[in-house]
Amino acid sequence: MCVFCKIINNEIGSYKIYEDEKILAFLDISQLTIGHTLVIPKKHYETILDLDSETSKEIFDLVRKLSLKIVKATGAKGVNIINNNNEIAGQAVNHFHIHIIPRYNTQEFSFNTNPNKLTEEEFIELANKINN
Numbered sequence: 001m002c003v004f005c006k007i008i009n010n011e012i013g014s015y016k017i018y019e020d021e022k023i024l025a026f027l028d029i030s031q032l033t034i035g036h037t038l039v040i041p042k043k044h045y046e047t048i049l050d051l052d053s054e055t056s057k058e059i060f061d062l063v064r065k066l067s068l069k070i071v072k073a074t075g076a077k078g079v080n081i082i083n084n085n086n087e088i089a090g091q092a093v094n095h096f097h098i099h100i101i102p103r104y105n106t107q108e109f110s111f112n113t114n115p116n117k118l119t120e121e122e123f124i125e126l127a128n129k130i131n132n
């Protein structure tokens, strides 16, 4: 059983922020910033690529509501919503989860800023590839 399934089953303790029959939110053990929260479905889906439509709607709406609550409670000036899927993308726990990370200053962390430079032709080709 994965570590998040153990948290759902109360085999591992957690600091819960929200719980209903389908979703759980709890404080990340590694508080990247104060208030860093994880939102997970109680059913074990590995990644967003496995998730069903109804669960994803419910989770994202809860992410929105909890973000509001956390920002109000902490006085954060902003929030990052992060979701890593598969090891290549930095996923360490293979139970789908969304990170809510309140932001207090710009120095906390930043994304890799080394974007690909595409020509107009390459943009068109790429958009067509995804659309078809």
Ligand code: 5GP
Pocket: 003, 012, 014, 015, 026, 027, 028, 029, 030, 083, 084, 090, 091, 092, 093, 094
């Ligand atoms: P990932 O890198 O998979 O997107 O993030 C996994 C997150 O789960 C990490 O931020 C890590 O700190 C958190 N985490 C791992 N094990 C536990 C645990 O036992 N309890 C809690 N609360 N968080 C955990």
Ligand code: ZN
Pocket: 001, 002, 003, 004, 005, 006, 043, 044, 045, 094, 095
């Ligand atoms: Zn699990």
